[in-house]
Amino acid sequence: xxxxxxxxxxxxxxxxxxxxxxxxxxxxxxxxxxxxxxxxxxxxxxxxxxxxxxxxxxxxxxxxxxxxxxxxxxxxxxxxxxxxxxxxxxxxxxxxxxxxxxxxxxxxxxxxxxxxxxxxxxxxxxxxxxxxxxxxxxxxxxxxxxxxxxxxxxxxxxxxxxxxxxxxxxxxxxxxxxxxxxxxxxxxxxxxxxxxxxxxxxxxxxxxxxxxxxxxx
Amino acid sequence: xxxxxxxxxxxxxxxxxxxxxxxxxxxxxxxxxxxxxxxxxxxxxxxxxxxxxxxxxxxxxxxxxxxxxxxxxxxxxxxxxxxxxxxxxxxxxxxxxxxxxxxxxxxxxxxxxxxxxxxxxxxxxxxxxxxxxxxxxxxxxxxxxxxxxxxx
Numbered sequence: 158x159x160x161x162x163x164x165x166x167x168x169x170x171x172x173x174x175x176x177x178x179x180x181x182x183x184x185x186x187x188x189x190x191x192x193x194x195x196x197x198x199x200x201x202x203x204x205x206x207x208x209x210x211x212x213x214x215x216x217x218x219x220x221x222x223x224x225x226x227x228x229x230x231x232x233x234x235x236x237x238x239x240x241x242x243x244x245x246x247x248x249x250x251x252x253x254x255x256x257x258x259x260x261x262x263x264x265x266x267x268x269x270x271x272x273x274x275x276x277x278x279x280x281x282x283x284x285x286x287x288x289x290x291x292x293x294x295x296x297x298x299x300x301x302x303x304x305x306x307x308x309x310x311x312x313x314x315x316x317x318x319x320x321x322x323x324x325x326x327x328x329x330x331x332x333x334x335x336x337x338x339x340x341x342x343x344x345x346x347x348x349x350x351x352x353x354x355x356x357x358x359x360x361x362x363x364x365x366x367x368x369x370x371x372x373x374x
Numbered sequence: 375x376x377x378x379x380x381x382x383x384x385x386x387x388x389x390x391x392x393x394x395x396x397x398x399x400x401x402x403x404x405x406x407x408x409x410x411x412x413x414x415x416x417x418x419x420x421x422x423x424x425x426x427x428x429x430x431x432x433x434x435x436x437x438x439x440x441x442x443x444x445x446x447x448x449x450x451x452x453x454x455x456x457x458x459x460x461x462x463x464x465x466x467x468x469x470x471x472x473x474x475x476x477x478x479x480x481x482x483x484x485x486x487x488x489x490x491x492x493x494x495x496x497x498x499x500x501x502x503x504x505x506x507x508x509x510x511x512x513x514x515x516x517x518x519x520x521x522x523x524x525x526x
Contacts, residue, residue, distance in 0.1 A: 188403070213503070213504065216454075216504060216505035217454070217475050217477070217485075217505050218477075219505065220505045220508070227486075227508040227510050227511075228510050229511075231511075232510065232511070232514060233514070239511070239514055239515070240507060240511045241507075241511070246504070246506070247504065247505040247506065248504040248505055248506070263507070263511055263512070263514070263515050264524070266501075266506065266507055266511070267400075267497055267501055267506075267507060267512075267524070268400075268403060268404055269506065270500060270501035270504055270506030270507055271400060271401075271403075271404035271405075271415060271496075271497065271500050271501070272404055273504050273506065274375055274414060274415065274418070274500035274501070274503060274504050275404055275405055275413055275414030275415050275500075276414065277375050277414070277504070278375045278414030278415075278417075279413070279414040363407075364404075364405060364406045364407040364408075365404065365405030365406070365407055365408045365412075365413050365414065366407040366408055
């Protein structure tokens with residue numbers, strides 16, 4: 158029993174260290190509000206992981222295994238919902254079947270892709286590397302605060318209940334202050350409470366700049 | 375991210391085309407707090423050296439795709455998206471973008487293609503590289519003609 162507890166503790170410490178030492182991409186929700194809403198729903202309401210692992214090799218296959226597969230359900234929609242967004246992202250090991258999807262404006266989705274691409278390059282996130290996801294400017298956004306009641310715009314493909322990607326992680330909302338005065342929202346796994354505390358003193362990627370986290374709120 | 379290749383089949387002025395590609399307002403929109411050349415998007419596409427040479431035998435679509443997948447990928451290029459400056463580029467400035475699935479067998483790798491104005495190439499290519507959007511989604515945004523232009 159003692160050994161099992163030690164193993165569990167070791168696993169927790171390693172996971173916590175992994176999350177804290179990983180780079181963090183921060184989405185500016187003033188630019189991509191619909192994307193942020195989808196991501197918040199996926200994290201807060203559907204229990205998708207907040208620490209992802211880059212897997213570009215699986216990206217095409219991942220996108221082909223969820224509701225964003227081309228041609229997707231958003232095709233032909235008006236401009237405010239003509240592109241398919243997914244979380245976890247297709248370019249991660251956690252993406253693919255079971256990803257939460259939402260029809261969003263194409264331009265927003267396009268900006269998000271650029272943010273992710275730029276983050277991979279600027280933060281030197283290589284294949285297999287872990288990274289965290291954070292948000293700023295979430296005030297008033299659907300699902301980033303308040304209710305998880307799905308107003309019908311969030312879709313998750315069913316029938317994959319035993320897929321490991323379908324594991325649900327319960328999160329607690331964590332807020333941090335940056336040295337530029339901005340506040341970021343992150344979703345910390347309840348099972349790893351405190352894992353993000355060590356982000357204080359580290360930097361997060363925001364609008365292509367590394368900004369220091371100065372305080373946990 | 376490894377760069378996606380641009381094939382300059384018509385031996386057009388590579389510096390001029392690259393300059394037009396990098397003039398994209400998209401870079402400033404995504405990376406608003408750093409100079410564009412320091413953003414992670416500046417080098418999303420690079421010209422393939424000597425790709426206009428007739429000896430390269432890259433005169434058709436399949437040959438270009440096969441060359442990118444079988445040769446360039448080993449040299450750390452990303453062949454998910456391939457850009458081609460062709461004869462039409464000399465006429466209207468638009469560039470041809472191929473979306474490629476390199477895991478497929480020879481002859482079945484082309485997923486789709488789209489023409490775009492140079493300033494919209496980085497936007498499309500970086501989204502293809504991370505499989506965030508597909509070419510059909512960009513094509514659906516074209517209001518007139520067959521060339522994608524996200525604006526300045």
